[in-house]
Amino acid sequence: MTNTKYIKWNFPAKVLRIALMAVVLLSSCDKGFEEMNKNPNAFTEPVVTSLFSYNLIKTAGDGDGNTLYPNDKLAGAMMQLFASLNPYQWTGDKYLAKAGYSDALFGTAYGVELKENSQIISLTKDNPDQVNLYNIAQIWRVYILHRVTDMYGDVPYSEAGLGYVSGVYKPKYDKQSDIYPAMLKQLETSALALDATKQSYGTADYIYNGTTSKWKTFAYSLMLRLGMRLTKVDPALAETWVKKAIAGGVMQSNADVARLNHTDGTELNFYWDGRELRGGEGVPPSAKGTGYGKMAQTFVSHLKNTADPRLPFYITLWPGNADPAQLPASTIAANQKGLPNGYDYTSIKTVIPGWTDEMLAEYSEINLNTIGSNSTPSVFINYNEVELYLAEASLRGWGTGDAKTHYENAVRASMEIETIYPGGSSISASAISAYLTANPYTGGSFDVQMKQIHTQFWVSQFMNNMEIYANWRRTGYPVLTSTNYPGNQTGGQIPRRLPYPQSEASLNADNYKAAVAIQGPDLWTTRIWWDKQ
Template identity: 60%
Template sequence: MKIDHIKQGISKMAFGLGTAAVLLLSSCDKGFEEMNRNPNAFTEPVIGNLFSAAIIRTAGVGDGNTLYPNSKQAGCFVQYFASLNPWQWTGDKYLYKPDYNNGLWNTAYRTELKEPVQILELTADDPEQSNLHNIARIWRVFILHRVTDMYGDIPYFEAGLGYINGTYKPKYDNQEAVYADMLKELEESAAALDPAKPSYGAADFLYGGDVEQWRVFANSLILRLGMRMTKVDPAAAESWVKKAIAAGVMQSNADIARLEHTSGSGTNWNWNSRQLQTAEGVPPSAQGKGFSKLNKTFIDYLKSTNDPRLPFYATLWQGNIDITKLPAESLPEKQKGLPGGYDYTSIQDLIPGWTDNMQQEYSEINIHTIAHLEAPTIFQSYAEVEYLLAEAALRGWGPGTAQEHYEAGVRAAFQAQELYPNAMDANQALVAANGYLADNPYTPGSFDSEMKQIHTQFWASLFMNNIEVYANWRRTGYPNLIPTDYPGNETGGKIQRRLMYPDTEISLNTENYNAAIQHQGPDLFMTRIWWDKE
């Protein structure tokens, strides 16, 4: 992806967002209007630039955005991260902090949906723009499926219409209806894509306008959402999973839905990575004492399986060692995860004699590989698809064997490292993956034992796609995680099942908020959403 394309998308998208304001001037004096018209200005939205901006916004731009729900919330719930700071990384302790709890909701409704809903409006009645319209439908589903998976019942059918027709108090839709429509939208839009018609071309930072790859992505999302329903509606889950497989899902890492980044300008940094990096200007005495560390649960598992991905995921504070040597210097035997659920005081009860300097002994995310500024944003990976196909085979819903798909998933996850800076290339990764599978062979057995193997590996492989891992953990129960019980937590010492609605919904959309909690249950962390039934 070229950085100048992104800059164009950001600079030009302002016109599209201002269209509504232009319409308000229609009653002005025509002569005044002509006198004040800029002959060099855009006279209609540039749809390609709107779509470019939509992808960038969804990946995250600037402080906050998807960092809060993806890392400080979901990443802590599934025990990737731990922190001694009780005011940040509150997901480690099941504490409520409005900015973190509200981050995904506010970003999706206030930012991510702006361009897709405008594109849908502009292209709705133009058959020649059907590909642009249907790809925008797919992207709208991607945005909103993360929101409903984190909160439950949400504004869906009226979502984003405030930008089009002034619907500023959208009603909430129950998650069952949301899922039914998302799956319908994906199926219909995938079927409607036409290679003979125009697409987004270079403005499409995921697939370069390749409609066949968008079709594969849509089918792979159907597989993801269909499998999500196994606890609550297994018949529907089976039907949608079979449809997805028959229509064609991802077949290799070339199909990964990803946004590439560059480090030359903040315009195109991976902002999730940026927020995990040590702030500029931090003195050497404070380095290695960042608020986030990798969780003992995660590090211990990687070490117990002798996982070659450990130095790709984790590093230790290395002083002034040349950063290009960091992955090699992060020796696996020295890696050590921080226990979750402790603060600067209570950690002394677990580790007598604790001092602040001891934080440097604990593993951090590797900012030179998986959390590099140029690390891609992965929206859906081929490895994820293979693990879901393994489960489908286990259930008798798809071809092949669970073991075949499991092993393909492991190889795909290892080989995806070639997309990141300072990591193994595909050939090195394949050798490492085959060695890992030899040391940790898939063992056929009971349904539960095979589900445990598949979805524990799902967790080990999809680090940094934390929102999806959290959803998959709630559905499957794997890996087996032991919750923490930090004093004053909101869940009674259990891993929370959802996020709460923002306070602004209570005050500004009161009637619809009340209807939602009457249907779904109390607006609490432990209230289970529709597909997450016990």
């Protein structure tokens, strides 16, 4: 007789045993397939050194987002280095609003520059053998974010970039009064933590080739820049950090300059500022001298009046020369003319009678074969900038040496570094001496010396225009006469900041509103914390 009870209960047990065996076999097969499906040539996690290379390149330039728009069309035009008759393209010339321009640096910094940087910091923070990778990335993070806070004021800092590693997609805005001490402390901490006996980035570091001592010098030089930024709002704090920077060791020569070399012809590594300036919005060769972005009368007149030997490396007339080392006729100082700021194609006729648009070719433009070449290096901090800060530190009684010596060191460094530009032959020692003789450091009152130091800053930092703009807001030099074009955003005053991107008011509304409530109206005229009136 068949045992139906056994059949009823034993059959499912047999099925269960078979099923379990199948699961084991299938899981074993899955493991094998997983191994088979792995690409032995692919990386399972980001390679930190490659991330750092990419991070440097993107900070140097990511299209026009952190180059042409904020650096040239806004800061460069507001500082009367560039001028334009086109009110829709070079809006900084006339203090006009164009969201695509004023939003660009904010979007590029948080959307591009911090992406790899945050990953590097996350991947290396707990590995003592990667202390240099971690701290160099932290130093670079400060570099990225100091540009953002200097242009906008209160911005995301403590939670910046965490969307990529922690899912923080609506970062809070930190007060600039908190950001600056945090940046300075981070530079100090990271500089002290660098260890020459540990792994570094090596050849993946396109600035210093992984040399930790150079990065330490960079950190203290950036500390000097940021410390000086505080002279109006908190002189005592400024003095503390300036003295720390000098004691730590700042740049001593052009060999210390933080620069990333570029190669013409490759989109991944050409000088984006030069690339964009020779495009349709700048001074394309196809325009034959009638492009939108010309050199400003204020800047050109200063170069001519001081017989500045840097002039042919900075500016030229159309047509330029493929070999600027020959100093062609197009770069002769006497022939240069600058365009006045604040005019359009119609109103320019009120100051230049008989004006026709073809006359634009008679006005100077940036030299696209030297400082504006596709292969011009990106310079993040210059030795001559450091020497000018040291001149001011001496003037304030915060540093060693005398202001005159540091000033002259800065001039020499600025003129000698022209050799790094494509076709840039060196300015002779005799030409440098002649310039210093004709334009001597005069001494005098504090204000007189500050004017001389920081007018030189304006000239020597050309194409580091965002830094010129920050330094002008701090010092008031050079002395510039503002324009008052119809419909401008400031009532005819040079802007004090850029407004936040419009998207922040909707996508990060609560934090945006909190920032505006603390800092003040989201206007071009609202002063940021360190720009104390």
